[in-house]
Amino acid sequence: MQEDLKLLVALTDAVMNENEPPEKGPVDEKAFFRLARENGLSGMVYPLLAKDDFSQAVYEAFKKDHLAYHAADIRQQKHVMELQGLLNKAGIDHVFLKGTYLKTLYPKPYMRAMGDIDLLVRKETIEDVRILLQEHGYRLESKSAQHDFYIKEQEFVEVHPTLYKAFSKRYENILQNPWEEAEAVIEHTHRFRPEFHLLYLLFHLVKHFHSSGVGLRSILDIGVFMRHHEIDLDKKRFENFLQEGNLTRFFQNMLYLNRMLFGIETSEQFLADYTMSEELFAKTVTFIATSGIHGQGEGFNRFLTKQIRSTKDQRLQKQNKLRVLLSILFPAKASMKTMYPVLEKHPYLLPFTYVARVFRLAIRKRKRSFAKFKELRNVESHSVEEAKALYEELGL
Numbered sequence: 001m002q003e004d005l006k007l008l009v010a011l012t013d014a015v016m017n018e019n020e021p022p023e024k025g026p027v028d029e030k031a032f033f034r035l036a037r038e039n040g041l042s043g044m045v046y047p048l049l050a051k052d053d054f055s056q057a058v059y060e061a062f063k064k065d066h067l068a069y070h071a072a073d074i075r076q077q078k079h080v081m082e083l084q085g086l087l088n089k090a091g092i093d094h095v096f097l098k099g100t101y102l103k104t105l106y107p108k109p110y111m112r113a114m115g116d117i118d119l120l121v122r123k124e125t126i127e128d129v130r131i132l133l134q135e136h137g138y139r140l141e142s143k144s145a146q147h148d149f150y151i152k153e154q155e156f157v158e159v160h161p162t163l164y165k166a167f168s169k170r171y172e173n174i175l176q177n178p179w180e181e182a183e184a185v186i187e188h189t190h191r192f193r194p195e196f197h198l199l200y201l202l203f204h205l206v207k208h209f210h211s212s213g214v215g216l217r218s219i220l221d222i223g224v225f226m227r228h229h230e231i232d233l234d235k236k237r238f239e240n241f242l243q244e245g246n247l248t249r250f251f252q253n254m255l256y257l258n259r260m261l262f263g264i265e266t267s268e269q270f271l272a273d274y275t276m277s278e279e280l281f282a283k284t285v286t287f288i289a290t291s292g293i294h295g296q297g298e299g300f301n302r303f304l305t306k307q308i309r310s311t312k313d314q315r316l317q318k319q320n321k322l323r324v325l326l327s328i329l330f331p332a333k334a335s336m337k338t339m340y341p342v343l344e345k346h347p348y349l350l351p352f353t354y355v356a357r358v359f360r361l362a363i364r365k366r367k368r369s370f371a372k373f374k375e376l377r378n379v380e381s382h383s384v385e386e387a388k389a390l391y392e393e394l395g396l
Contacts, residue, residue, distance in 0.1 A: 004032040005289055009261050011045040012220065016107065017263050025053025033058050038292030040217035043069030044111040073103070073110035079117055079155050082136075087121075088187040090132050095120040095182055095190045097160070098204065101197075102221050105228045112217070112224075115294075116156040118147075120178060123161040133159070143339060145332070163200060171203055174245040194229040195238040201225060202247055202254070209396055213295025214288055216261070223258030226266050235269055249395030257284065280393050287390060330354055 004026050014021040026032035036042040046066035051059055080100055087094045099114030106112045121129050134140055138150040150157040164175040181196035208214045242248045252274045258264040291297045337343045340353040
């Protein structure tokens with residue numbers, strides 16, 4: 001593990017466990033700042049930084065992120081309370097997902113930054129939610145089979161009618177009935193039982209491994225949840241969930257990473273004598289830190305993760321790139337229906353909406369589309385095979 005990565009891990013450990021921070025500063029302060037930001041930790045570790053270890057510019061950049069974490073937390077908590085009030089008053093069942101709940105488990109809520117406010121509603125109420133939120137100033141920016149995307153006062157909200165996003169048949173059945181696992185906590189505000197909640201967090205992490213990338217904070221989320229809820233887990237029931245989703249080895253690896261990186265211990269029931277080899281540990285930490293949150297790491301090709309399930313045959317590698325490209329240009333019919341509601345009553349218009357989509361990507365979003373296609377083209381076959389081997393060892 002490179003020195004600046006070791007320092008970032010040590011500082012995160014110190015924050016989470018109230019330990020003394022390391023005395024040694026970064027090797028490359030600018031690279032260290034970029035690494036901390038890409039892994040969703042820059043605002044968290046700032047209070048432990050020694051000012052003398054940094055130039056004024058870099059130290060101020062950390063401070064700016066720290067203040068931005070606080071400001072975002074205040075804004076987002078305001079919107080969470082507003083959304084909860086609106087949905088409860090309207091009698092609409094909902095569950096706040098991912099960061100909204102996880103941030104309450106961190107030492108201080110601002111430490112767990114989040115980009116969107118995510119919530120789950122029942123499929124049959126999604127249209128009622130659209131009407132309600134738009135009446136209260138939430139602008140509906142886009143719709144898809146997975147979620148509706150809203151903006152209000154520069155805050156982003158995703159409303160999901162389902163938890164499962166079809167990217168692998170391996171996980172098709174484990175999240176099909178989330179409302180059977182939800183319990184009311186305040187009026188119509190629900191929370192998942194801890195076994196199912198942890199299963200969902202693992203699935204979401206797996207999804208990002210396959211669709212974009214993950215950062216160190218994504219791994220830390222699992223450890224933080226376990227630290228607070230392991231005592232509440234029905235361990236036998238959770239083990240059944242893991243077996244059903246074929247996630248046992250992956251979960252063990254996530255626990256081992258949290259133990260070794262952040263000092264978060266869990267019971268031997270899950271880890272037993274399991275360890276990662278030094279080589280696997282080093283490769284995994286480097287891959288995770290390099291990819292960054294949602295694959296935003298500088299120099300990381302997000303299309304790499306989309307091709308990991310492809311074959312070693314280079315001809316088929318090229319075919320797989322073509323399939324990825326076609327999936328971007330021509331999404332499934334269900335996704336097209338949410339993007340173009342006219343298809344609900346007039347499905348015969350599907351070919352014309354595909355033409356409209358391609359035109360939009362080629363003309364209105366030309367620069368962004370070109371950048372994506374260039375990124376896809378630049379994925380190297382040997383990189384895919386190296387990542388594929390790593391994923392297999394991780395239990396993915």
